Amino acid sequence: MRELNALVLENVRIAENIYSLTFATEEPVPVRCGQFAMLGVNGFPLRRPIAICKAEGNRVTVCYQIKGAGTRTLAETYKPREHISVLLPLGNGFEVGAGQKRVAVVGGGVGIFPLVSVIRAYCAEKEIYAYMGFRSRAAVCMEYELRRGKSLVISTDDGSLGRRGTSVQAFMDEIDKIAPDVVLSCGPVPMLRALKSALSGRGIPAYASLEERMGCGIGACLVCVCDKNDGTHARVCKDGPVFDLSKIVL
């Protein structure tokens, strides 16, 4: 975990309301797939937690959706050659076990971005079956990255591209055919809830990366907790953001 002043290399729109920001750090920062960064935005006290899509050497790419004033400022004012304050890498990230060969990745909305890092990390050694859901054709992005695995099924809520429906429906239609050893997911809570319920009783290990409003991003402030089945809380930023789907309450 490092507090750095990084150099913006690129900050471009890649889909409706979605931007891709690449920055360079002075020294390479080792990043595991599914980890995230806290990005400082001038004039806003809270940093924005954003999933890391790609990390190659000292170049890190994050993708984010414009949700409010902070992310709008991030998109509009952080041009190449500007500096940005970043804290990274944060969180536990996704890990695929040695014995898990067939990996299903199920994403929805901005939840696809941490899964891009999973596909990049494991596409050479695992069979990756990707199911990615978007609101509509205009929101679809990073197709090239998502296609690095064995297969990709795109779905849109309005049917304007790929299948009509959700990525969970697309995945469940093929689950018996692909027989995954593990399922990795990220997306809105209703999507994760649907996935959890669809997988219940099947005995397939499943992990989900959660999103929550954060304070410090490093586990100190206890702002971003989630409920676990045993009645205790876990910190999304430090104990997560990736959790065993069967052990959390959504």
Added chain:
Amino acid sequence: MADLSVTLAGVKLKNPVIPASGTFGFGREFAELYDLSLLGAVATKGLTLEPRQGNPTPRIAESRGVILNAVGLQNPGVERFIENDLPWLKSKTKVIANVAGSTLADYEAICARLDGLVDLIELNISCPNVKCGGMAFGIRPQDVKEVTHVSKGALKKTPLIVKLSPNVESIPANARAAEEGGADALSLVNTFTGMAIDIERRRPVLANNTGGVSGAGIKPIAVRMVYEASKAVRIPVVGMGGITCAEDAVEFFMAGAAAVQVGTQNFSDTLACPSIIGGLNDWCDRHGVGRVSELTGALKLN
């Protein structure tokens, strides 16, 4: 190289910069970023006798120049703190245990349990008193005095800081009440009660509806309150509220603070406290100030 050391209720701190309770956990996470022995002390996450789960999420919101939080005192309980975190934290820096309770007996018991184990105790009196209709202990002067007196009675070795709420009628009256109750020092301000609304959903952003406002935007109010408190009492005052840089800290010293706490800025910049310590030294050197303690109360009114 200025002398940054200060003495607070008989406890010598190597410098006057303390991460504020609730923004720093028990220090372990920030220790991954810098050496905690750089700090004057650490004010721990608020502790209660029993573990507490805290409030539902979202627990944090942002508004211009400020944040709001409603964590709700989630903590592992004082016993687990003593067992798992205190020995480690004590090996790094001075420890200020921030404590809270729902009854006078809670305050008495937690103070008794921590007496002699930590360097200072900071009493969070902004919690609802369950035996008094849920009104916070820190609102009325007579309640401030009582909770201070009961807590002080349980402390034979460790000095007591009373952390004042700003959501009160009179800061001087409450400051004096804490002093009369036996406080060895005061700290202020705790957060201001506020609300942020998600206008699309027509609902408060925080699950708890209201939360405590902190951050740079509250600083002028906090400086005024620290000034008022320090004028009202003879015991030392620890100032906080929106400090983001060394110059902000200097304002609090001039207003009467003997030391400062830094809270929300730890979220904006994890290295805020070491930066402020370095900046204080530079500021003192540039201004020919040999000892930072000379600045306390150096304000000249117009």
